[in-house]
Amino acid sequence: MKSITVKASATSANLGAGFDVLGLALDSPSDIIEVEKADEISILVHGRGSGEIPVEPEKNTAGLVALAMDRKVRITIRSGIRPGSGLGSSAAPAAGTAVAINELFSLGYSKEELVWIAAKGEVAAAGIMHADNVAPCIVGDLAIVCDKHVEHVEMPPMSVVAILPEIVVSTREARAILPQQVPIREMVQNVGKASMLMAGVMKKDPGVIGRSLMDTFNERYRSPLINGYDAVRDAAMSAGAYGVAISGSGPTMIALCPAERSFDIAAAMRKSFSGAGVDSESFITGIGKGVQVTRREQL
Numbered sequence: 001m002k003s004i005t006v007k008a009s010a011t012s013a014n015l016g017a018g019f020d021v022l023g024l025a026l027d028s029p030s031d032i033i034e035v036e037k038a039d040e041i042s043i044l045v046h047g048r049g050s051g052e053i054p055v056e057p058e059k060n061t062a063g064l065v066a067l068a069m070d071r072k073v074r075i076t077i078r079s080g081i082r083p084g085s086g087l088g089s090s091a092a093p094a095a096g097t098a099v100a101i102n103e104l105f106s107l108g109y110s111k112e113e114l115v116w117i118a119a120k121g122e123v124a125a126a127g128i129m130h131a132d133n134v135a136p137c138i139v140g141d142l143a144i145v146c147d148k149h150v151e152h153v154e155m156p157p158m159s160v161v162a163i164l165p166e167i168v169v170s171t172r173e174a175r176a177i178l179p180q181q182v183p184i185r186e187m188v189q190n191v192g193k194a195s196m197l198m199a200g201v202m203k204k205d206p207g208v209i210g211r212s213l214m215d216t217f218n219e220r221y222r223s224p225l226i227n228g229y230d231a232v233r234d235a236a237m238s239a240g241a242y243g244v245a246i247s248g249s250g251p252t253m254i255a256l257c258p259a260e261r262s263f264d265i266a267a268a269m270r271k272s273f274s275g276a277g278v279d280s281e282s283f284i285t286g287i288g289k290g291v292q293v294t295r296r297e298q299l
Contacts, residue, residue: 003036004104005295008096009288010081011088012162012247012254013132016213017193023088023136023143025288026160029080031092032294033062035100038074041066047079049089054124061121062093068120069101084171085164086248091133094121099138099291111139111290112150126171133248140290142201155287156204158242159262160254163232163269163282167251169225174249178221190217210242210256219246226251228276235272239265 009030013023031047043055043063057063062075075097081089098118102109109117118134131150135143139152193212200208214233223229223246232253233244240261247254257265266282273280 001104001296002299003034003297004100004293005032005034006096006100007032007292007294008092008099008137009291010162010285011091011133011136011288012086012160012245012252013088013136014218014245014248015197016216016218016243016245017190017197018132018144019190019216019218020130020132021145021194022197023132023145024155024160025136025140025143025290026087026162027286027288029082029087029283029285031080031096032078033093033096033100034076034295035097035104036074036076037104038072040072042074044074044076045079046077048081049083050079052083053077053079059124060093061090061124062097063121064124065094065097065118065121066101068117069098069107071101071105073101073104082164084168086169086246086250086252087162087164088133088137088248090122090125091118091137094118095134095137096291097121098134099293103293103296111152114138115143115145115150116148136288136290138291140288153198153201155201156206156209158206158287159257159259160285160287161236161241161257161262161266161269161282162247162252162254162285163266163273163280164252165226165228165273166279167226169250171249174222174225177225178217182217186217186220189215206242206256206258213243213245213256222246222250226253228273228278229253231276232269232272235268236265239268241265
């Protein structure tokens with residue numbers, strides 16, 4: 001093949017109690033990534049937030065993946081995920097590029113192996129390797145990451161409302177605000193919430209899943225960074241959401257909900273942010289199925 005194009009969608013990491021362990025694939029928004037054989041590694045970025053994304057391979061998540069895979073390619077990213085939103089904007093190019101290079105050069109890596117290759121790209125954005133976004137982006141549905149292992153679990157059907165307030169929350173700041181030690185009662189509560197969340201997934205019970213997202217370690221310490229958080233969460237629940245969580249390090253909040261309530265929930269969350277003096281935008285999506293190859297061009 002000469003080139004390959006993939007769709008790599010947004011993700012929502014943590015899901016409350018699943019801090020640095022759980023990640024949910026979303027169906028949209030997404031990046032479209034074309035990878036073409038070339039004489040050197042180069043990167044072009046178009047679309048949303050493109051001016052904020054470095055194109056030097058050593059500073060770009062997709063570029064680091066190409067370097068790790070030792071392949072000379074031209075990478076063109078059409079960005080549809082807002083940078084700094086907490087929706088895996090740095091993970092999508094890394095995951096998409098890993099999958100594309102694997103296909104383009106017939107390397108034969110498994111999806112789990114590709115997760116850890118893509119995780120190397122996250123160093124460009126976060127300063128460390130982490131897989132809680134690249135894993136669901138590659139495998140789809142719900143991904144569990146633990147000790148270099150990745151498990152894929154199918155989610156029950158549901159809609160996802162994501163609301164993006166005009167608030168800046170840096171990943172580094174959001175990580176720095178977390179304490180290095182927590183009381184044992186908080187640890188026990190978080191383990192309980194994570195266990196109940198997984199029980200809800202295995203039973204295909206959205207209500208159990210939703211209740212397990214809230215009142216967790218991650219929410220307790222990070223919600224003060226999002227002006228109006230409590231009121232927005234309460235508005236979503238009153239409108240019929242199963243549960244609400246901070247997406248990744250924020251500032252995006254997601255609400256898992258029945259499809260027939262999604263428009264009302266999105267409107268309620270926007271109205272609540274407006275009441276707190278915060279502009280916001282929302283979108284409604286579903287559970288994603290991982291990176292998809294959309295086009296192959298033969299030599």
